[in-house]
Amino acid sequence: MTKTQLANIFIHGSFANSQSWRKILQKLDQNGLNYAVDLPGHGGTDDPTDFERPSLAPEIEAIKKMLINTDAMEKGLHLIGHSYGGVVALGAAMQKTLPVDKLTLFEPVDVSVLPVFDEVVAANEIAKFISAYKKIAGIDDAS
Numbered sequence: 001m002t003k004t005q006l007a008n009i010f011i012h013g014s015f016a017n018s019q020s021w022r023k024i025l026q027k028l029d030q031n032g033l034n035y036a037v038d039l040p041g042h043g044g045t046d047d048p049t050d051f052e053r054p055s056l057a058p059e060i061e062a063i064k065k066m067l068i069n070t071d072a073m074e075k076g077l078h079l080i081g082h083s084y085g086g087v088v089a090l091g092a093a094m095q096k097t098l099p100v101d102k103l104t105l106f107e108p109v110d111v112s113v114l115p116v117f118d119e120v121v122a123a124n125e126i127a128k129f130i131s132a133y134k135k136i137a138g139i140d141d142a143s
Contacts, residue, residue, distance in 0.1 A: 006101055007033035007072030009063060013083025013107075017043030020082070033075060037066050039088065056091040063088075063098065078102040083109050094119065 008028070010021040018036035028034050040048035040058045048058040067073055077100050081089030086108030093100040094114075114123040134140075 005032060006076045006078040007035065007067075007070070008078045008080060009067075009072070009089075010034070010036040011059075011063070011079060011081040011085030011088050012036070012039065012042065013081075013085050013109075016082075019043070033070065033072050035066060035070075035072065037063050039085070056088055056095070059088045060092050060095070060097050063092065073099055076101040078104065080104045080106075081108065082106040 010018070010025070012018060012020045018038045021036040025034055025036060038045045040046060040062055045062065048054075050058055077098055079089035079092060079098075079100055079102070081087070081104070083106070086105035089100075089103055089105060090108055092098045093103055114120075114126065
């Protein structure tokens with residue numbers, strides 16, 4: 001099956017909800033598959049149930065639940081995440097629990113999740129980037 005147009009899934013950050021994306025969604029092709037999810041505990045949804053052992057499972061399940069009765073899963077997904085939503089998007093792609101074809105991450109807050117998934121190459125690339133940035137910015141690790 002050839003994927004023609006990916007479904008865009010917008011994932012908000014902490015202390016936000018799906019309405020954070022409303023102005024962007026208004027600008028997109030209205031014939032496209034564009035969805036904004038309310039993560040657990042946001043936008044009137046029930047709180048997550050994994051407080052004892054936090055994971056991304058409730059967030060990923062919220063995305064799956066939102067996509068029931070759509071053809072988004074067959075089209076493939078473009079996850080767009082801001083802040084904590086970026087972490088959710090990255091985690092979903094790395095866990096391969098959703099058919100993710102493309103990621104767009106804005107200010108993902110915790111790239112330290114990479115080694116958890118044995119993504120050593122990506123973690124090393126980010127470490128090199130941060131080191132180069134600090135050098136250019138004149139930031140000393142001791143400060």
